[in-house]
Amino acid sequence: MNKIISLNKNFYWLFLLASLISCKPTIALYDQYAYTQATSLKVDMQNLALESDSISYDAAKPDIDKVNVELQKAYEYNKGRDLNSLSTKQYEILVSDKEFYKQFLNNWKSSGKENAAFAQDASEKIGQLLDQVIKLENGKNKPQ
Amino acid sequence: MAIDFKDLFAQLKTAVVDLAKEKFKDLASEAASDGTSLLHTIQDDLKRYTQELEDGKITPEQFKILLIGNKDLIEMSALTQAGLAEAAADAFKTEVFNMIENTVLSII
Numbered sequence: 001m002n003k004i005i006s007l008n009k010n011f012y013w014l015f016l017l018a019s020l021i022s023c024k025p026t027i028a029l030y031d032q033y034a035y036t037q038a039t040s041l042k043v044d045m046q047n048l049a050l051e052s053d054s055i056s057y058d059a060a061k062p063d064i065d066k067v068n069v070e071l072q073k074a075y076e077y078n079k080g081r082d083l084n085s086l087s088t089k090q091y092e093i094l095v096s097d098k099e100f101y102k103q104f105l106n107n108w109k110s111s112g113k114e115n116a117a118f119a120q121d122a123s124e125k126i127g128q129l130l131d132q133v134i135k136l137e138n139g140k141n142k143p144q
Numbered sequence: 145m146a147i148d149f150k151d152l153f154a155q156l157k158t159a160v161v162d163l164a165k166e167k168f169k170d171l172a173s174e175a176a177s178d179g180t181s182l183l184h185t186i187q188d189d190l191k192r193y194t195q196e197l198e199d200g201k202i203t204p205e206q207f208k209i210l211l212i213g214n215k216d217l218i219e220m221s222a223l224t225q226a227g228l229a230e231a232a233a234d235a236f237k238t239e240v241f242n243m244i245e246n247t248v249l250s251i252i
Contacts, residue, residue, distance in 0.1 A: 010211035086227040090220050094211040100213035107209055117201035117211075121193070125213035139228040142236050 028084040030140040037074040038137055042130035046071065049123035050106065052114040057105075064105065071095060090133050100125060147198050149191050186214040246247055 044067045051060060075091035078084055093099050104122045110112055114122070157180055164175035183190075193210050196202045202210070 019183075025234045027234060028228055073190050085228075089247075091218055091221050098212075100209065100216045103212055105210045107205060115201060115203075117196050118206045119207075121196070121202070121210055122213070125210065125217070128217050129213070129220055132217070132224045136224040136227045140231050141222075141245045142237075 004133050025083060025141070027086065028081050028140060030137060031081065034074070034078060034081070034087070035134065035137045037070075037077065037132060038133045041067070041071055041074055042127060043127045043136065045101070045130065046123045052104075052108045052122065053116045053119035054113070056112050057109045058112075060108075070102075074086075087133065087136055090136065094129065100129065101119055111126045149194060153183070153187065153189055153190075154193065160225055185218060186211075198213060 048063060048067050051063075057064070070095060071091075074141050075088070075095050076112070077089050078087045081087075096102060104126075107118075160183060161176045164179055165172045168175040189210070193202065193207055197204065197207045206250035
């Protein structure tokens with residue numbers, strides 16, 4: 001009888017070990033700070049786009065720089081998290097010179113001011129892009 | 145001359161199919177299907193941006209930038225879907241192992 005109990009215990013520990021290895025997550029857990037960063041960026045970046053038809057790029061430069069620093073911080077924070085390559089790739093799109101946000105800023109810079117329709121469209125698009133970052137972060141499993 | 149969006153969209157669909165045939169000979173039908181699906185995803189935005197361009201509310205350069213925005217959105221949405229699928233798989237694995245652990249513990 002004792003032998004059976006001992007075998008059962010060994011089996012249990014082996015099983016637990018195998019379970020822990022198999023249970024290693026494939027994607028990072030939800031992070032409240034990352035979520036707050038993304039929601040805050042969404043508001044700031046959308047506001048920036050909305051004011052692009054009323055404020056010149058040069059006048060808005062301090063605000064633009066501030067938002068860009070926050071965007072860079074969010075990118076670096078997400079890049080530093082384990083198992084977080086998908087969110088990092090999303091931020092890579094946002095910070096890339098070739099992609100929408102930086103192209104929008106370049107256009108604003110060269111135009112001085114944007115026209116109203118483009119400011120509205122750009123703000124809407126930025127909102128949709130950041131919604132994807134927010135949706136992914138919010139959909140990650142919550143820490144136990 | 146006013147742009148006929150239906151006609152433009154039909155032209156784009158034909159162009160996508162031709163491009164798929166040219167670039168992906170063996171997988172042309174899959175590529176054409178993916179490309180057409182992408183076109184449908186951005187159809188509403190494309191229609192609005194085209195109208196704004198025609199009305200002179202946005203410039204050709206701004207139109208191009210907005211299309212880049214749609215491309216980015218498609219990529220970011222794919223990343224979101226991939227991440228949500230991974231998170232769901234992780235949650236399922238955890239539930240299964242919790243269930244097994246509880247079951248084994250209850251019989252020892």
